[in-house]
Amino acid sequence: MAISSPSLIPSFPHRETITNPLKPDTLNPPNPILLISKCTSLRELMQIHAYAIKSHVYNHKDHSFITKMINFCTESPTTSSMSYARHLFDAMPEPDIVSFNSIARGYSRSLNPIVSFALFVGVLEGGMSPDHYTFPSLLKACAAAKGLEEGRQLHCLSMKLGLDGDVFVCPTLINMYTECEDVDAARRVFDRIIEPCVVSYNAMITGYARRNRPNEALSLFREMQGKSLKVNEITLLSVLSSCSLLGSLGLGKWIHEYATKHGFCKYVKVNTALIDMFAKCGSLDDAVSLFEKMRHKDTPAWSAMIVAYANHGEAEKSMLMFERMRSESVQPDEITFLGLLNACSHRGLVEEGRKYFSRMVNEFKIVPSIKHYGSMVDLLGRAGRLDDAYRFIDTLHISPTPMLWRILLSSCSSHNDLKLAEKVSERIFEMDDSHGGDYVILSNLYARNKKWEDVDFLRKVMKDRRAVKIPGCSSIEVKNVVHEFFSGDGVKSNTHTKLHIALDEMVKELKVAGYVPDTSMVVHADMSDHEKEIAVRYHSEKLAIAFGVLNTPPGTTVRVVKNLRVCRDCHNAAKLISVVFGRRVVLRDVQRFHHFEDGKCSCGDFW
DNA sequence: GTAGGGTTAG
Known part of the structure; x- marks a missing residue:
């Protein structure tokens, strides 16, 4: 497959006066490579490039100069910097794997995994041989795009090249499989490693924690300790999130002691994870006292506390936390507002919630995500303003997901509005009819209203569609x-x-x-x-x-x-x-x- | 150039 050039290539600055863009009056022509290291913008880079061509100070077959420019473009990728990088790469007479790796990294950082994968295929067919730096970025891209098939192909290739046991490749393989929801494949990769290092253990533990399998995460953690492998702060973060999933306060407290004893409490992230764990294991007091002892509190730490109060139904304290956070000039982010919206929702504070939503958008310039919309639907629906909630979803400029309707369906159930529930269910089933919970809610509503034929009919539909009900546990x-x-x-x-x-x-x-x-x-x-x-x-x-x-x-x-x-x-x-x-x-x-x-x-x- | 705290869905 030939690599086609992307259509949006910025034009070269040929028309501009070509001088050394950074030091216009130097007598000796500076080395363009040195200029790149001082470069601060894409525009400057383009000027340096043009200068280098014009002044003949570099040979266009010189890989190191091109690679350096590509690296600059992919460091913090934007659409235009990636187009430029791609243009530079495509123009290379003999592209090498080093520049390719740089481009691939850029695409995976800019979450453009599809392009990254297509590029990879083209390069392979061009006869280039990938090295162990190639796989991590491409696998990351597959993880981000949930591209399990592509990920598997990469896995096979890495095996052929004998790189599947590489210290860099293994953890990313594990991560790719867990992100693509195939934890067992991840475990098979892990089990093939002869002597797994901390990073591979961490990847596997994180994978289990993320896919809601805390027991397996914890058992690997114990295995690590048995082998006296050095646990690091990242291990603790995943172990703590496993405690949170289980709600295991005893284990969480033990981890807290362990962290204190081994000097992990100097990490803000560990403290934040501990706060989250205490709150999710039901001990809000422990969360608060840890939070108050923290000397440096960043946005996630404040958010963790705001979310904690929200989940425990303490809306006023959530809002107070927000005020304190602001008075200490800490910038809120999208999760801070999710916490605040949920806090309001759990207390029925519709006006306050609306105020936070508009402050988020107008004052803090945060673009609302589908989750914020979900919180708003919940806020309105839970408070019994079902029509408002319906209208809110219907007038969104994005197309609503089944989840948004599902939230409203739940409110219909709380407020016993069978008519709206039927209408909303229709909307859900058009998009996804495999979610057992939706049938349960509707069926409960029919039962409450003594519509037994409808109950039976719905049960049959559910069976036909093979929707499964999650058992209460x-x-x-x-x-x-x-x-x-x-x-x-x-x-x-x-x-x-x-x-x-x-x-x-x-x-x-x-x-x-x-x-x-x-x-x-x-x-x-x-x-x-x-x-x-x-x-x-x-x-x-x-x-x-x-x-x-x-x-x-x-x-x-x-x-x-x-x-x-x-x-x-x-x-x-x-x-x-x-x-x-x-x-x-x-x-x-x-x-x-x-x-x-x-x-x-x-x-x-x-x- | 590998693992990564606060949300994850009624």
């Missing part, structure tokens, strides 16, 4: 062991364990205190009231909370993590458990925290 850490419970465990008699009997007893006590099971979300029309009650009783979060109450000393806070939104009945039950059994219950749901104490929840029943 809750976990709790007791004595450093994480226990997992699934919804429905115990409904059949053969899985009815001691825990289920204990839960039955607890429910009896709760009923004395006024608990009335809310079975309105149970979708089976043909169930008796008793069967419905049992279906609700063995929800995963109730099992986990019961396990916590039974297996920890009286008065201990019970911390539970759930993979989906908490159901209304479990929310009611948890409030009563906090009174009847005198326990604080901290429940992390898929989108926020609920703190139950003295019969009340921190969300104020708005969630």
Whole structure:
């Protein structure tokens, strides 16, 4: 394949007066290569190039000069600098792999992976042989574009060249596979390494953490320690994010001690990851005290705290943090605002949220992303302004993603608006009909409105389309062991364990205190009231909370993590458990925290 | 020129 020139090549500055652009009056012609190192803009580079041609101080076959110019262009790539680099490269009579690597790096940095890959194919067919610098940038490009097929081809080629065991190539191969969602392929690469170094371990641990497989990440971390491989701060970042995923406060605290003992707390990133971990493991107090001890706080550190308060439903404190951040002249970024918008959304502060959105755009010149739009839809929808939310999506200048509609669908469910939910579901199914959660929400709404034929019909549609429902799962850490419970465990008699009997007893006590099971979300029309009650009783979060109450000393806070939104009945039950059994219950749901104490929840029943 | 903190989806 011939490499075609891109159409947007900046014109050479032939018309300009050719003098040494940086030092106009020098008598001795300076070496253009030295000029490049002082160059500050693309324009200057083009002048230097023209000067070099005109003054004959370089031979156009001289690779080192061209390569230096290409390097300058790809350092912080822009559309025009990349076009220029490409032009320089294409004009080389005998392009070499060094300049090629530089171009490829530029494309992958400017997130233009497709061009990068096409260029690579052309070069290979031109007979050039890639070296171990070639692979990392191309693999990065595949990772960014989720180009699994291209990534695999590169992997094969690197094997043919005997480079797949290279210290630079391995970690990028692992990273490419995990970013393309093939973690097992990544693991196969990792397992082929005879003696993996820290970087390869880190790549694999990060991959597991990113793909929501924290247990495997942690087991590799233990393996590293067993081999007395030197753990670095990057290892800790991924290990901490694994703790956050699991909600494992015990392990997180251990990592905190480990980090302190081994001198990792001097890294701002480690502190930020620790704050995030404490907040996501339910201990906002630990997050705050660590944050206050930090001497240097950057934008991510402030954002972590703003997000932490938002997730715990403390909107006022989120907003206060923002004020403090501003008074210390720290610049907010897009994530800071995501935090603020979520904070407002969880408290129903529609006007405040709108104000932050407009400040973000007008005052801080941040271009809203799809996630900001999502937060706005949530803000409006959750507050019951469903029509506003619908109009907001409909009038966006970008085409809405299924996720945006999904957020609105969830609000329809909270506010029991079946008509709008049907309309919104249609929009979703046009784009993606494989998401089990959408059917569940709609089906629950039909059930709540006693439309049993619709429930049945939807169930059939769901089955035909092979959409899968994610089972509810809750976990709790007791004595450093994480226990997992699934919804429905115990409904059949053969899985009815001691825990289920204990839960039955607890429910009896709760009923004395006024608990009335809310079975309105149970979708089976043909169930008796008793069967419905049992279906609700063995929800995963109730099992986990019961396990916590039974297996920890009286008065201990019970911390539970759930993979989906908490159901209304479990929310009611948890409030009563906090009174009847005198326990604080901290429940992390898929989108926020609920703190139950003295019969009340921190969300104020708005969630 | 390899791994990388704060968001990730109701």
